[in-house]
Amino acid sequence: MERVNSMLLRQPVDRVPLYHFMFGFCARNVGYPIADIYKDPEKSFMAQLWTFEQYGIDGGPDFGYASYGGWEFGADIEFPSSEWEQAPSHGSFAVQSEEDLGRLTLPDVKRAGMLPLALEFSRLQDKFGKPISIVLGGGFTIAGNICPVEKLCRWMIKKPELAHQLLRLATDHILEVVQYWADTFGAARVIPNIWEPLASNDIISPQQFELFVLPYLKQSSQKILGLGVKHIYYHICGEQNLNLPYWAQVPMGNPGIVSFGHQVDLTGAIKYFGDRCIIVGNIDPTVIHNGTPRQVYELCRQCIEQAKYAPRGYMLMSGCEVPPMSPPYNVYMMKKAINDFGWYG
Amino acid sequence: MASKERTQEIFKALYDAVVAYDEKASAELSQTALEEGIEAYDAVMNGLSAGMEKVGQLYASHEYFVPQLLLCADALYAGLEILKPHIKRHEEEAKLKIVLGTVEGDIHDIGKNLVKIMFDAAGWTVYDLGRDVKIERFAEEQERTASDVVALSALMTTSMLAMPTIVKMVKAVNPGVAVMVGGAPLTPEIAKQYGADGYASNAGEAVRETVSVIASMKGTQAK
Numbered sequence: 031m032e033r034v035n036s037m038l039l040r041q042p043v044d045r046v047p048l049y050h051f052m053f054g055f056c057a058r059n060v061g062y063p064i065a066d067i068y069k070d071p072e073k074s075f076m077a078q079l080w081t082f083e084q085y086g087i088d089g090g091p092d093f094g095y096a097s098y099g100g101w102e103f104g105a106d107i108e109f110p111s112s113e114w115e116q117a118p119s120h121g122s123f124a125v126q127s128e129e130d131l132g133r134l135t136l137p138d139v140k141r142a143g144m145l146p147l148a149l150e151f152s153r154l155q156d157k158f159g160k161p162i163s164i165v166l167g168g169g170f171t172i173a174g175n176i177c178p179v180e181k182l183c184r185w186m187i188k189k190p191e192l193a194h195q196l197l198r199l200a201t202d203h204i205l206e207v208v209q210y211w212a213d214t215f216g217a218a219r220v221i222p223n224i225w226e227p228l229a230s231n232d233i234i235s236p237q238q239f240e241l242f243v244l245p246y247l248k249q250s251s252q253k254i255l256g257l258g259v260k261h262i263y264y265h266i267c268g269e270q271n272l273n274l275p276y277w278a279q280v281p282m283g284n285p286g287i288v289s290f291g292h293q294v295d296l297t298g299a300i301k302y303f304g305d306r307c308i309i310v311g312n313i314d315p316t317v318i319h320n321g322t323p324r325q326v327y328e329l330c331r332q333c334i335e336q337a338k339y340a341p342r343g344y345m346l347m348s349g350c351e352v353p354p355m356s357p358p359y360n361v362y363m364m365k366k367a368i369n370d371f372g373w374y375g
Numbered sequence: 376m377a378s379k380e381r382t383q384e385i386f387k388a389l390y391d392a393v394v395a396y397d398e399k400a401s402a403e404l405s406q407t408a409l410e411e412g413i414e415a416y417d418a419v420m421n422g423l424s425a426g427m428e429k430v431g432q433l434y435a436s437h438e439y440f441v442p443q444l445l446l447c448a449d450a451l452y453a454g455l456e457i458l459k460p461h462i463k464r465h466e467e468e469a470k471l472k473i474v475l476g477t478v479e480g481d482i483h484d485i486g487k488n489l490v491k492i493m494f495d496a497a498g499w500t501v502y503d504l505g506r507d508v509k510i511e512r513f514a515e516e517q518e519r520t521a522s523d524v525v526a527l528s529a530l531m532t533t534s535m536l537a538m539p540t541i542v543k544m545v546k547a548v549n550p551g552v553a554v555m556v557g558g559a560p561l562t563p564e565i566a567k568q569y570g571a572d573g574y575a576s577n578a579g580e581a582v583r584e585t586v587s588v589i590a591s592m593k594g595t596q597a598k
Contacts (some may be wrong), residue, residue, distance in 0.1 A: 165380065233441045234440050316562060319532045
């Protein structure tokens with residue numbers, strides 16, 4: 031954690047820090063059901079803390095999941111319960127029609143969905159002297175969790191005003207949540223952790239990103255930084271290469287923090303973000319899950335050598351959540367690669 | 376009965392309607408095709424399906440993205456709704472059949488839905504089991520429908536782990552059935568490791584890959 035803090039303060043660090051989104055893996059590591067990492071803040075916090083100590087992880091812990099937004103806006107959430115499930119998923123959608131959208135209002139951030147649990151988690155972050163993070167979707171991802179992504183996609187072309195209406199609500203919600211966290215813990219201590227997987231080019235075109243995602247990201251970022259927040263962490267998940275020129279227009283703080291999926295080349299990431307953001311990423315989770323230790327180690331070596339001297343720093347991380355069933359030795363390989371290649375000086 | 380030129384003109388207009396995601400034109404042209412005596416099956420295959428095949432190419436080459444593909448599919452289905460009831464029974468029975476679904480534990484079905492569209496467009500009979508499908512359902516549905524192919528989708532690595540069990544179940548019932556897998560965490564290597572017969576990296580390539588796998592399996596069986 032000291033290394034991450036040093037990087038945020040723009041001070042030198044002795045080696046590349048190791049950062050992770052690692053939820054189900056931590057639950058399994060300490061013998062909890064995966065669901066506990068998402069619905070029991072204390073177990074979640076301690077499971078991550080213990081596992082991070084075991085694996086030498088410098089960042090976190092964090093509390094959240096990619097389906098954020100559905101539950102908060104009134105739909106159901108289902109926590110993982112079977113051996114095949116990895117993360118909470120929406121059992122239904124709050125918006126299925128124009129009429130539903132017309133009735134949709136901003137949720138009470140003190141009561142809605144997972145936010146009371148997230149607040150409890152942040153109180154533990156506070157108690158243990160960790161950065162206060164609040165994991166949220168980006169506006170587009172929240173919108174795609176409030177209503178089915180297919181519907182959002184159709185509206186973007188056929189009824190763009192409805193897509194914008196939904197994106198407006200999602201963005202206002204983000205701002206209200208961050209305001210609440212800033213009021214509770216002090217803006218300077220809060221690092222909003224914003225994941226935007228649905229805005230990837232796996233779903234939308236760069237032109238659609240420019241029209242439907244960028245304006246809301248810019249606005250929410252400016253307002254969040256205006257509250258006194260110093261750093262925003264953006265997780266740019268999935269195939270985002272064509273979106274990078276637009277992402278580069280989004281203020282993320284000084285420095286910002288930006289992590290990438292394995293689909294994004296780190297050299298390109300440094301070109302767009304390196305002068306103002308800490309670069310984080312991007313070992314292919316499938317390789318961590320399914321590859322050999324040697325493959326993981328080699329990928330880590332390549333990433334470290336590619337990004338180690340990024341102007342504002344670099345942290346090694348999986349391209350997305352570390353798969354819960356990953357072989358522990360593969361996860362250890364990331365630390366070993368840092369030990370072998372990540373030192374400065 | 377439409378002339379050869381007129382028939383080709385309608386096929387091309389249907390193709391264009393799908394590519395331009397013009398739902399209204401697709402429905403109107405499908406009605407026109409019937410009124411002018413064009414075989415429904417030909418209008419589907421040479422107009423709507425050909426258009427959707429082009430859409431698949433545009434999607435695979437990142438000229439179209441999911442929003443465009445979904446609207447093209449709406450245009451496809453608007454035409455299919457009109458033409459399908461008029462397809463002759465023997466043509467319907469000759470169609471290849473596929474069972475598909477997103478595996479147990481996974482609710483992410485957009486990829487599977489895109490694959491379904493492409494198989495519908497290619498004239499297959501599709502049995503869509505939906506999302507979070509219990510592992511035993513795939514083999515049961517394959518047996519019930521005597522389908523040629525079973526296709527499994529997953530976005531989550533944890534859910535992906537159900538695939539080898541499903542492949543074994545399907546093969547235990549009918550070893551000749553082709554099992555295809557796809558989804559973000561899958562790779563050709565993992566597909567092979569799981570015992571699947573094939574893998575497609577995106578919906579635009581799913582039909583072509585599957586046809587190729589079936590041909591290859593038939594070739595192997597004939598030897």
